[in-house]
Amino acid sequence: MIIRLGEGTAAGGDTLGRLPDGRVVFCEGGLPGETVRIEVVQERRDYARARVLAIEERSPERTIPPCPHAEAGCGGCQWQHVALDAQLRRKAEVVAESWRRLGRMEPPPGPLPRRVADGSYRTTLRLAVDGDGRPAYRHRRSEGTLAVDSCLVAHPLLADLMAGVRLRPPRSHPRPSDRGGRHHVRDRHGAEVGLRVGLDGGERLVLPSGGAVVVEAPVDAVVAGPKADAHLHEAAGGRRWRVSGRSFFQSGPQAADLLAETVATAAGHLDPTETIVDLYAGVGLLGGVVAGRSGCGLVAVESSPDAAGDAVANLADLDAEVCVMPVGRWSPRRRPDVVIADPARSGLGRPGVAAVVGAGARRVVLVSCDPASSARDAALFRDAGYDAVSLAVIDLFPHTFHVEVVTVYERP
Numbered sequence: 001m002i003i004r005l006g007e008g009t010a011a012g013g014d015t016l017g018r019l020p021d022g023r024v025v026f027c028e029g030g031l032p033g034e035t036v037r038i039e040v041v042q043e044r045r046d047y048a049r050a051r052v053l054a055i056e057e058r059s060p061e062r063t064i065p066p067c068p069h070a071e072a073g074c075g076g077c078q079w080q081h082v083a084l085d086a087q088l089r090r091k092a093e094v095v096a097e098s099w100r101r102l103g104r105m106e107p108p109p110g111p112l113p114r115r116v117a118d119g120s121y122r123t124t125l126r127l128a129v130d131g132d133g134r135p136a137y138r139h140r141r142s143e144g145t146l147a148v149d150s151c152l153v154a155h156p157l158l159a160d161l162m163a164g165v166r167l168r169p170p171r172s173h174p175r176p177s178d179r180g181g182r183h184h185v186r187d188r189h190g191a192e193v194g195l196r197v198g199l200d201g202g203e204r205l206v207l208p209s210g211g212a213v214v215v216e217a218p219v220d221a222v223v224a225g226p227k228a229d230a231h232l233h234e235a236a237g238g239r240r241w242r243v244s245g246r247s248f249f250q251s252g253p254q255a256a257d258l259l260a261e262t263v264a265t266a267a268g269h270l271d272p273t274e275t276i277v278d279l280y281a282g283v284g285l286l287g288g289v290v291a292g293r294s295g296c297g298l299v300a301v302e303s304s305p306d307a308a309g310d311a312v313a314n315l316a317d318l319d320a321e322v323c324v325m326p327v328g329r330w331s332p333r334r335r336p337d338v339v340i341a342d343p344a345r346s347g348l349g350r351p352g353v354a355a356v357v358g359a360g361a362r363r364v365v366l367v368s369c370d371p372a373s374s375a376r377d378a379a380l381f382r383d384a385g386y387d388a389v390s391l392a393v394i395d396l397f398p399h400t401f402h403v404e405v406v407t408v409y410e411r412p
Contacts, residue, residue: 001040002056007032009090011098011371013078013401014049025050031059031082032090051141061086066119067152067399075140077153077399084398088113091403092393095371103375108388108407114262115395116254122153123234123252124196125162133166133213135193153399155252157197161204161221167191167213196245198232199253205230205245231310236260237289241314247307248282255396259367259404260289262392266365266408267338270294272319274337277301277359279327279352284311284320286340286367291318296337299323301330327355335360340367347373353380364409374405381409 001019005027008016014026015034028051030036035057042049055062065071065080079087092113099107128145130136136145151159193215194207204221207230215223224230224245231244236256243249250256263286270276272295278287281300288311291298298320302308308324315322323330327343328351339361343352347368356364364386368374378388386409394404 002035002037003027004035004057005030005032008097009094011094011401019048023047027052028078029081031061031086034059034062061090067150069137069146069148069151072146073139073141074146074148075138076151078140078401080152080399084115084118087398088115088393088395091395091401094401095374095391095393095403095405098371098375099378101375102372103379103382105378105382105388107378107391110391110393111265113393113395114258115398116252116258118398119152120155121252121254121398122151123155123158123199124194124249125154125158126192126194127162129167129191129193129213133168135162135165135167135195155197155199157199157202157204158195161195161197161206161218164218165193165195165206165221166216167193167208168216170212170214194245196232196243198234198243200235200240201233203232205232207245236285237264237292239288239292239314241283241285241288242310243283244306244310247304247310249285251396256285258394259396259406260286262394262406263340263365263367264290264293266390266392266406267340268363270296270338272296275299275334276338276340277332277336277361279330279339279341279356280343281311281322282307282342284314284322286342288315288318288320290338290340291315291320295319299332299336301325301327303327327352330355332359337361338363338365340365342367343373345370345373347377348380349373349377350380353377353384357381357384357386362411366407366409368405368407369402371403371405374407378407386411 003017005015005017015030017025019025024047026049030052036052037054038050040050063083070080096107127135130145130147134147136147191210196205206217206223222230234241236253237260267290275297278300281302287298301323303326311322390408392406
């Protein structure tokens with residue numbers, strides 16, 4: 001079937017078009033304005049999903065994927081066929097369209113979109129394990145895996161770790177240790193492996209999950225089970241950060257730097273008499289950068305004990321308090337001047353927005369990692385009496401459809 005694709009791009013990265021019967025089709029691998037031959041892979045009453053088989057009329061935004069594994073079906077980077085400048089422009093358009101469609105409002109003005117460098121920016125990966133025990137990406141068009149011998153977006157220290165790790169069925173039960181070599185951890189069936197490196201400290205972590213395996217890793221790598229106390233160190237935003245193996249951190253120091261700079265600018269001028277609250281604080285990155293530069297007080301709220309422990313260590317030199325609890329259970333002892341929130345992909349939602357609004361801050365800086373949740377939260381803030389005054393689009397994951405939105409809300 002040959003169709004002409006429209007100008008719209010969906011939040012999941014697919015390009016929108018119309019089938020001959022009028023239904024909307026989400027087309028993987030297409031670009032706006034192209035004429036393409038497609039294969040329909042999923043049909044519903046009012047829409048369908050398809051993938052491109054051939055390009056009949058090519059968009060000027062289309063480019064040759066810079067990584068050979070993209071053509072082989074690697075699911076790690078979905079947008080390598082899109083030119084870099086077009087990736088950033090399309091992501092900004094997806095955000096704006098989400099605000100109009102889901103939030104029923106126009107996005108506020110903001111700085112020009114920015115991105116990290118397009119190669120070697122990742123220092124952390126979570127991968128599947130293939131039949132030979134190798135860390136592998138999920139295949140884009142099947143339930144299989146694809147082990148690669150190189151990776152465009154992985155830092156060389158991480159790529160080398162990926163090549164040197166094997167997860168094998170246990171034949172014996174060697175005594176556990178925490179350094180490289182062989183490590184009995186758990187069953188390879190359904191196993192995954194997290195790989196993390198710290199560029200500031202040079203540490204490398206292997207974090208298996210999903211069953212008992214023997215992990216073979218380079219001698220300098222630390223292999224850590226779910227309860228192991230393993231961490232690495234990273235530099236970002238002018239500070240050094242301790243990050244435990246199971247704590248969330250950005251895709252790499254470039255991403256952490258760009259996000260922290262954007263949030264610090266959005267928070268505005270603060271003086272030492274003022275207080276900020278960092279909700280979903282993780283290891284303390286965003287609030288720590290802002291408080292470290294301004295000297296203001298900081299309350300960091302984080303539900304993960306691992307990440308909260310990191311935050312205590314990372315913020316020890318600041319006027320900071322770390323609260324280990326879910327955001328929904330937290331209530332301020334006094335009104336903060338600025339609230340920073342960096343929730344999961346689902347966004348704040350009604351409970352989260354209610355917690356933020358209840359704090360009574362004059363300014364809120366919201367980090368959203370999904371355009372749809374950004375738009376839904378915008379509508380909730382509008383209904384609660386906050387105005388969206390600035391929106392910044394930043395690309396922390398080049399060659400993918402993922403995008404971060406940093407929005408500033410103010411109470412009139």
